[in-house]
Amino acid sequence: MKARAVVLLGAPGAGKGTQARELSRRLSIPQISTGDILRDAVRRQTLLGLQAKAKMEAGELVPDEVVCGIVEERISQPDNEKGFILDGFPRTLAQAEFLARVLRARGQGEPQVLNLGVDRDILLKRLTGRRICTTCGEIYNIYLNPPRQDEVCDKDGTKLLRRADDNEESIRHRLAAYENETQPLIDYYRRQNLLREVDGSRPPEAVSRDVVSSLRRA
Ligand code: AP5
Numbered sequence: 001m002k003a004r005a006v007v008l009l010g011a012p013g014a015g016k017g018t019q020a021r022e023l024s025r026r027l028s029i030p031q032i033s034t035g036d037i038l039r040d041a042v043r044r045q046t047l048l049g050l051q052a053k054a055k056m057e058a059g060e061l062v063p064d065e066v067v068c069g070i071v072e073e074r075i076s077q078p079d080n081e082k083g084f085i086l087d088g089f090p091r092t093l094a095q096a097e098f099l100a101r102v103l104r105a106r107g108q109g110e111p112q113v114l115n116l117g118v119d120r121d122i123l124l125k126r127l128t129g130r131r132i133c134t135t136c137g138e139i140y141n142i143y144l145n146p147p148r149q150d151e152v153c154d155k156d157g158t159k160l161l162r163r164a165d166d167n168e169e170s171i172r173h174r175l176a177a178y179e180n181e182t183q184p185l186i187d188y189y190r191r192q193n194l195l196r197e198v199d200g201s202r203p204p205e206a207v208s209r210d211v212v213s214s215l216r217r218a
Helices: 016-027 034-044 046-059 063-077 093-105 120-129 168-183 183-190 205-217
Strands: 006-011 030-033 083-087 112-117 130-132 137-139 195-199
Touching: 006 016, 006 093, 006 183, 016 030, 016 083, 016 137, 016 205, 030 063, 030 120, 034 083, 046 168, 063 112, 063 195, 083 168, 093 183, 093 195, 112 183, 112 205, 120 130, 130 195, 168 183, 183 195, 195 205
Parallel strands: 006 083, 006 112, 030 083, 112 195
Antiparallel strands: 130 137
């Protein structure tokens, strides 16, 4: 059986990370989040982190060659034999074309692409209310999906953090970068008949059911 490559497209706050985590559990294949990899590099102050920090905090995209290098290296690891879920990649046409070349070279064929559609007012609430656990990666929302105890992870008791780019100014830039650079990928994949639309505005469990059934149909 060919390894499957799932791509989750969607605006900042659309729920890519939330759905990728759940799908990874269900399919037993890894989630590859370029945002998480970059944030980890920033935290550890590696060369990559130092290169990416300012761009990320400003809500701008990190250069294609940097992100493509990260993904190529991550995909080549042995835990991806059965497949992987890309969360936050590709985000530009150059990245999408790069991914197509890498998948072809691995004999993996076309990706299964799901677009999580969510209205802008909902996105803003999701982004300003998001809190994350840096120990286990669990994602919360103080308005929509709060932890049992204020600002503390239910699973391991770690104090929850607000992401450095979840402030009004960065969110505005991230949404603009999405509209200018990433939205064109919807047409790119639609033209190739690879795109499935999922209504991402419903509760996470309902979105998750649609994600799974869309992948089965694809
Ligand atoms: P990245 O980490 O990918 O950020 P993003 O695309 O802005 O997306 P988010 O992580 O903000 O949102 P999400 O869709 O994952 O939503 P989540 O599930 O967390 O990238 C960060 C930065 O890194 C970029 O700005 C860029 O600088 C750089 N970067 C990364 N990849 C790059 C690339 N390929 N090229 C260049 N640069 C790159 O959910 C959000 C909130 O909503 C949470 O609070 C959650 O609990 C809640 N929520 C989720 N789903 C639901 C639901 N169904 N109902 C109610 N609440 C929900």
